[in-house]
Amino acid sequence: MNNDTTTPKPAAEWQLRSVYSTRLFALLAVGAVLLAISAHRSEVDKGLADSGRAIVAVVRGKPESSRVARGWLRFLSQAFPLVIASYEPIENPEEFNPDTLPAFAYRDTKYPIKDTMGDVVRYVDAVVKPIGYLTYVGGLLVQTIEIAIWGTILSVLISIPLAYFGAAGYTPNKFSYNVARAICNMNRAIPELIAALVFAVAYGQGAWAGILALGVHTSGFLGKFFADDIENAAKGPQEALASTGANKLKVLRYAVLPQVMPQFLAYGQYILERNVRSATVLGIVGAGGIGVELNERWKQFDYGHVSTILLAIFITVFILEQIAQRVRARLIGE
Amino acid sequence: MIRFKAARKRFADGTVAVDDLTLEIPAGQFCVFLGASGAGKSSVLKLVNGMVQPTSGRVEFDGIEVVPRTYREIRPRIAMVHQQFNLVLRSTILRNVLAGALPGTSTTAAMLSLFPAELQQKACRLLERVGLSEKHLYRRAAHLSGGQQQRVAIARAFILDPTLVLADEPVASLDPEISRGILQLLRDASRESGTTVMCSLHQPDLAREFADRIVGLARGKVIFDGLPDQLDEEMIGRIYAGARAARETAEDDGPVALGALTASEAV
Ligand SMILES: Nc1ncnc2c1ncn2[C@@H]1O[C@H](COP(=O)(O)OP(=O)(O)O)[C@@H](O)[C@H]1O
Ligand SMILES: [Mg+2]
Numbered sequence: 001m002n003n004d005t006t007t008p009k010p011a012a013e014w015q016l017r018s019v020y021s022t023r024l025f026a027l028l029a030v031g032a033v034l035l036a037i038s039a040h041r042s043e044v045d046k047g048l049a050d051s052g053r054a055i056v057a058v059v060r061g062k063p064e065s066s067r068v069a070r071g072w073l074r075f076l077s078q079a080f081p082l083v084i085a086s087y088e089p090i091e092n093p094e095e096f097n098p099d100t101l102p103a104f105a106y107r108d109t110k111y112p113i114k115d116t117m118g119d120v121v122r123y124v125d126a127v128v129k130p131i132g133y134l135t136y137v138g139g140l141l142v143q144t145i146e147i148a149i150w151g152t153i154l155s156v157l158i159s160i161p162l163a164y165f166g167a168a169g170y171t172p173n174k175f176s177y178n179v180a181r182a183i184c185n186m187n188r189a190i191p192e193l194i195a196a197l198v199f200a201v202a203y204g205q206g207a208w209a210g211i212l213a214l215g216v217h218t219s220g221f222l223g224k225f226f227a228d229d230i231e232n233a234a235k236g237p238q239e240a241l242a243s244t245g246a247n248k249l250k251v252l253r254y255a256v257l258p259q260v261m262p263q264f265l266a267y268g269q270y271i272l273e274r275n276v277r278s279a280t281v282l283g284i285v286g287a288g289g290i291g292v293e294l295n296e297r298w299k300q301f302d303y304g305h306v307s308t309i310l311l312a313i314f315i316t317v318f319i320l321e322q323i324a325q326r327v328r329a330r331l332i333g334e
Numbered sequence: 335m336i337r338f339k340a341a342r343k344r345f346a347d348g349t350v351a352v353d354d355l356t357l358e359i360p361a362g363q364f365c366v367f368l369g370a371s372g373a374g375k376s377s378v379l380k381l382v383n384g385m386v387q388p389t390s391g392r393v394e395f396d397g398i399e400v401v402p403r404t405y406r407e408i409r410p411r412i413a414m415v416h417q418q419f420n421l422v423l424r425s426t427i428l429r430n431v432l433a434g435a436l437p438g439t440s441t442t443a444a445m446l447s448l449f450p451a452e453l454q455q456k457a458c459r460l461l462e463r464v465g466l467s468e469k470h471l472y473r474r475a476a477h478l479s480g481g482q483q484q485r486v487a488i489a490r491a492f493i494l495d496p497t498l499v500l501a502d503e504p505v506a507s508l509d510p511e512i513s514r515g516i517l518q519l520l521r522d523a524s525r526e527s528g529t530t531v532m533c534s535l536h537q538p539d540l541a542r543e544f545a546d547r548i549v550g551l552a553r554g555k556v557i558f559d560g561l562p563d564q565l566d567e568e569m570i571g572r573i574y575a576g577a578r579a580a581r582e583t584a585e586d587d588g589p590v591a592l593g594a595l596t597a598s599e600a601v
Contacts, residue, residue, distance in 0.1 A: 240414060240420035241433055244436065245405065245409030250444045251436075253445055254425070259423075
């Protein structure tokens with residue numbers, strides 16, 4: 001029972017704490033010093049100074065005087081025009097048959113070949129497809145999206161058991177709880193790029209290694225988010241169903257799932273979006289999709305191609321986000 | 335028939351919620367447990383379906399001792415109606431009623447939401463019985479008023495033709511006018527089907543109006559057991575005496591850990 005025997009203090013004597021304590025100031029000072037040291041080690045100071053110099057150089061109208069401004073100019077000058085056409089040199093002009101040309105393609109006997117600086121080095125006799133490169137990139141993007149979708153499907157499949165065993169109240173015992181939570185943490189901790197490298201050793205380079213990498217890495221997020229939401233779902237409805245003798249699986253399905261479904265869909269959508277972005281990067285380690293092409297072009301300084309790819313990725317991610325938003329609104333809407 | 339034999343519940347923190355309870359409730363009775371907050375009403379009710387386990391003594395339901403081993407047999411025959419209604423607010427009203435039939439549905443069918451047509455028709459009849467109409471069927475429970483939600487909860491409670499309904503303060507969150515309608519419904523529905531009801535209340539006037547029998551609880555002990563007419567003002571005073579002191583230390587409706595509940599009913 002209550003044993004408050006001392007007489008309570010009058011309100012006028014209650015101790016109020018100041019919002020800014022000396023401890024807070026000390027912590028801020030230490031933090032500032034650490035950041036300053038780290039800034040130097042990580043070349044933040046140099047990066048900021050270089051950027052400042054570049055801005056000053058551009059404002060003065062002498063961008064050549066700054067290394068950074070020169071770099072930007074070099075990229076931008078070669079990034080445009082975007083490369084959207086492709087060509088195939090004609091090996092045997094005698095055998096060329098204009099009737100077999102694909103749609104929109106035409107023959108150019110003096111098609112200019114340029115070097116990375118944009119200067120024409122020679123002319124070839126070639127079949128030119130005006131939007132050949134664009135359609136090629138589009139195809140690779142579709143492949144990338146497919147990798148992302150499969151990665152997301154795999155992620156959801158892995159995360160469902162992780163969520164069940166990682167949710168207090170549903171997991172059979174403390175051990176299964178800890179194992180499930182540990183797997184979630186581990187999957188999250190392994191960067192997908194590293195995972196893709198490892199999977200590529202086992203399965204060879206290609207889409208499957210990318211799918212596995214995405215699925216395993218993001219299942220760590222989904223598993224944790226799902227489990228946390230299951231744990232935080234309102235207890236009343238669960239108690240109501242459990243009290244009639246419904247087993248755990250049924251309680252989960254009827255009292256928890258309806259409550260958490262909107263969040264689950266939001267997480268799924270988020271994971272799909274980030275998987276599309278990640279899948280573009282995964283190609284750099286050979287795991288299929290647009291990234292392979294991006295990496296090749298980047299290494300060859302084909303900035304015209306690179307900017308086409310970047311723009312295509314940007315537009316795709318934007319469109320996907322719009323679609324996903326609409327689908328989600330439909331699914332959870334009233 | 336429900337039988338308590340010297341049942342006692344002492345929580346881990348030392349609170350004695352039910353003290354030496356010996357009581358018999360015959361089939362078909364509408365038995366009201368009257369008491370102030372913290373008197374032990376919820377604990378008494380939950381002893382019957384094992385959501386609270388007795389520290390000592392014995393609880394029997396239709397001759398079966400209530401112990402973890404028998405939960406699977408007992409629980410589908412006992413329905414609960416809660417103060418907070420405990421509907422799944424994002425689910426439809428039909429779905430909420432059908433969820434009451436989960437123990438009688440195979441897990442596979444339940445996962446796929448395949449409820450037999452007869453069961454769905456029964457849910458409709460029950461919803462009609464509690465005063466809802468076809469237009470409510472596919473509405474989300476969240477869109478209903480408190481009184482309507484409790485009506486759905488009563489329909490859910492009756493879907494498996496329970497032998498016993500445990501109603502834990504079913505009207506504590508409702509207006510007096512709506513409260514009377516809900517208690518009327520609960521009593522009439524149980525009369526029609528011969529269902530036993532153990533209902534906890536803290537309003538003496540409602541208890542007197544609807545009960546077949548009133549059991550007055552104070553600090554876990556039965557201090558009154560009789561017909562509604564026999565409950566006089568002096569007795570009401572005794573039931574609520576010391577309630578103020580109790581209320582200051584006790585929380586209304588102490589939580590029952592879900593973990594303990596689900597762990598004990600696991601296969
Ligand atoms: N899970 C619990 N743990 C500890 N004490 C509890 C628990 N549940 C209830 N109590 C205590 O048991 C006593 C009776 O509670 P309860 O049965 O909920 O009474 P009522 O329903 O009449 O308000 C109260 O003092 C309450 O604080
Ligand atoms: Mg209570």
